[in-house]
Amino acid sequence: MPEMDILEDILNIQSTSGDESSMTNYLLNLVSERMKSWKVIPDIYSGTQLHDCLLLKFGKPKGAVFAHIDTIGFMSRYENQLVPIGGPEVENGTYLVGKDELGPIRCKIFEEEGNIFHDFQRKILPGTRLSFEQNIQISNDFIQAAYLDNRLGVYNALKLCETLEDGWVVFSTYEEHGGGSIPALINFIQKTSPIGFALISDITWVTGGVHHHDGVVISIRDKHIPRRKFLEKILKLAEESSIPHQLEIESAGSSDGREVQFSPYFIDWCFIGAPEDNVHSPREKVSLKDLDSMVEMYRYLMPRL
Template identity: 25%
Template sequence: MSKINNDLLKKLLETFGPSGNEEAIRDVIREEIKGYVDEIKVDALGNLIGIKKGQGKKIMVAGHMDEIGIMVTNIDENGFIRFTSIGGVSPFTELYQRVIFADGTLGVVGMEKLDDMKDLTLSKMFIDIGAGSKEEALKKVNVGDVACFYGPFVQNDDYIMSKALDDRIGCYIAIEALKALKNCPNEVYFVFTVQEEVGLRGARTAAYGIDPDMGIAIDVTSTGDTPKCKPMDMKMGSGAAIKVKDNSVLAHPEVKKLMIETAKENNIPYQLEVLEAGGTDSGAIHITRSGVPSGVISVPCRYVHSPAEMVSVKDVESAIELLCKVLEK
């Protein structure tokens, strides 16, 4: 029987929060953790930090609150909206998808006529909110406004599908571990970071302020288990992933060893992750100040950076247990 808190997960996944616009999701998480930590603060960049005090080492656990999105750059005379990306938005993923603005305004992404689809770029695309003129569009949307994918939370047995699993699932894992943590000798800083999707910015400033002895990021990773995909030894449903490397970090040998030994001791299913592209908050944490030994617990995720990202409940539960056991060591 799944122990997933669907109500919390739905709330986290469906809350609006593209990079630089994390206010609403920060309020949701703050409300959820306030009874479980000794201190809560928000730093200058907007990172939410919940502190569980202890006498041991300072450990920073980071999950990013932000999601990819788009920003309005121009509205034409007929009310069609031109846009740029916030984070890694593919034109092929975006095409004919619905997007939602902070006030609930919905639009669909369309494109100009193209003779060859390989020529598709964001500059050839627009958002249609059903406005008949620029004046009508301006009543709802202005230049500089941001939107995210519209992809509601769905659970089908072991599978969860939604927009923003990258990285609200990491936030969920951190929240559930925070609640479950009982005998922790260490001082743990649970940091829900901002602006990860545009360059790991929140994690960099938060780590500088905390100056931790160890860093652990919780994020998603790609899989190699769909037909004719790029080979990768990573499967949905086979357990939490312990990162070896990605483009932003080579996991610290001692942190990686600690995670692997902890998983083995507690019979927690795990996989080893070598990701050839992308990065996580650990990429910023490990090179802060004079260096921070860092690692990552990842959740295998299909269709990353789409409105229908998909993860396994089993992997989420493994990640929560692994994080708890590592922090209690």
């Protein structure tokens, strides 16, 4: 069962792409409070020169785990119009929340003739960012909420910090809208303590071949294709671990792995994450069993790759 205090905290923090500072501040405070109990106390890299990214270096890294801290959402435009941040699902009547200089905002969203609008009783100042209203539901088998993508990836990275001896744990930005901060982060890492591989701690989709309760997903490919030799090493270790896992083969979709592959460095990468239903909606749904196997798999793989 996940640590619900941490999970509820991060699920309730708004951090749409380009506005991640609240999430970064929370993570910095959490790391400061908890790192004394971790197996290795990391070097912490953050600050203005890294925008809202946060990097933790444990020991002598060979690889890195990347978890993006931004989410999809909406931005107010003119005449009650909204424009999407990333690719949110638009369902008439869904509640959005946020605030501007005039005060807190809670409104419904609706779509007309291809345009998106809100029904707030006053004008929302242009450029205000809005997110899905959060409604966290936990059962014996599932967690359902907005922004499990990628709050569960962040949670997984935080759990890895407890036991990691050698490696980078990196909280990145901008993944959901137009590509991420990964190129700059990789450049920083390669100049500070270089790596040869990256694991992408993110959430994928339930599909015809990927199911709830069958374990964490190891992605053989999405729109982009990791190097086969590296994948074979991961798959061999996954089999040896006996941790429940399943394989994903898709022709679309992308992640921070794309940015790793397109970087000017020879760094292997693989997307490994739990699958969800209702992608990019307020009701994303993930199996708790799959989340547990995600945490276990990262803890098993990182010391062995």
